[in-house]
Amino acid sequence: AKFTPELKYPDVEMPFDGFSQEDYAQKLLDEYKAAGVPADKVWPQSFNLDDVLYWINQEPAFGEQAVYLDGRYGDVGFDHTDPATWNPSMEALVAQNVHAIAPPMWMLLSIENGELVPSVYAKAAKAAGLEIITWTLERSGPLASGGGWYYQTTAELIDNDGDMMEVLDVLAQDVGVLGVFSDWPATTSYYANCMKLK
Numbered sequence: 001a002k003f004t005p006e007l008k009y010p011d012v013e014m015p016f017d018g019f020s021q022e023d024y025a026q027k028l029l030d031e032y033k034a035a036g037v038p039a040d041k042v043w044p045q046s047f048n049l050d051d052v053l054y055w056i057n058q059e060p061a062f063g064e065q066a067v068y069l070d071g072r073y074g075d076v077g078f079d080h081t082d083p084a085t086w087n088p089s090m091e092a093l094v095a096q097n098v099h100a101i102a103p104p105m106w107m108l109l110s111i112e113n114g115e116l117v118p119s120v121y122a123k124a125a126k127a128a129g130l131e132i133i134t135w136t137l138e139r140s141g142p143l144a145s146g147g148g149w150y151y152q153t154t155a156e157l158i159d160n161d162g163d164m165m166e167v168l169d170v171l172a173q174d175v176g177v178l179g180v181f182s183d184w185p186a187t188t189s190y191y192a193n194c195m196k197l198k
Contacts, residue, residue: 003037004181006069007046022058025051029062040065045102047071049088056097067133068093070103080107080121090128100178101125102133106153108175109167116154116170126176134171137164137182165191172197 007028014021025046032042039061046052047069056063072078072086079085080103093101108122118126125132140148143163146155157163168191171177182188191197 002041002043003032004043004045004067005032007044007048007051009048021048021050022054025054026058029055029059032062043067043100045069049098052098053096063097064099066098067100067102068098069135070101070107073104073107080119081110083120083124086121086124090124090130094128094130098130100131100133102135102181105134105137105150105167105171105180108132108134108171108177109154111154111157114157116157116166116174118170118175119153122175131178132175133179133181134175134177135181137168137180138184138187 005028007025010016010021010024014024028044029042032039039059042062043065044052044055044062045067049068052063052066052068055066073080077085083089088096090101103121108119110117110119122132136150140150143151143158143161145159147158147163151158151167154167158167164187168180168188171180172191172195180188
């Protein structure tokens with residue numbers, strides 16, 4: 001088995017009772033160590049880049065697979081189609097030894113000539129050498145009305161549930177994602193089996 005634990009933002013201000021953010025990040029990995037889970041089976045993830053950098057620098061065996069969940073879409077001035085607004089840039093992330101980035105699906109897809117294609121963001125991440133994981137394939141409910149938040153950059157092409165398979169195919173074949181989180185993994189498993197993916 002492989003594990004993808006997310007270190008959630010704490011509900012209290014850190015440090016809390018002498019327990020720092022770094023202690024919190026370390027505790028997540030310590031739980032896997034105590035359970036005897038090999039580091040190469042764990043893909044720790046966080047929206048907090050400092051957590052990811054902590055794992056990379058302090059626990060490199062785990063940090064090798066650490067995933068930066070990219071939530072910068074909520075930052076003022078961030079535009080996933082404009083690399084000048086990405087701070088840090090894809091290249092800066094790689095320079096800090098970040099190996100994997102995980103944005104929401106809509107940041108990876110665009111429309112050109114009526115077709116789904118990789119976005120500027122997706123192409124830049126791959127060009128920089130980052131692995132890409134994305135989320136969340138089946139959180140939107142029926143896709144008849146465009147798919148909502150997770151499909152916001154491609155809504156004009158989304159009008160039935162079968163479109164999910166086309167989205168998944170573009171993510172896998174054209175974007176080249178390493179993985180796709182889904183609330184219903186049967187769909188991603190079915191696709192992976194049909195396409196003979198690992």
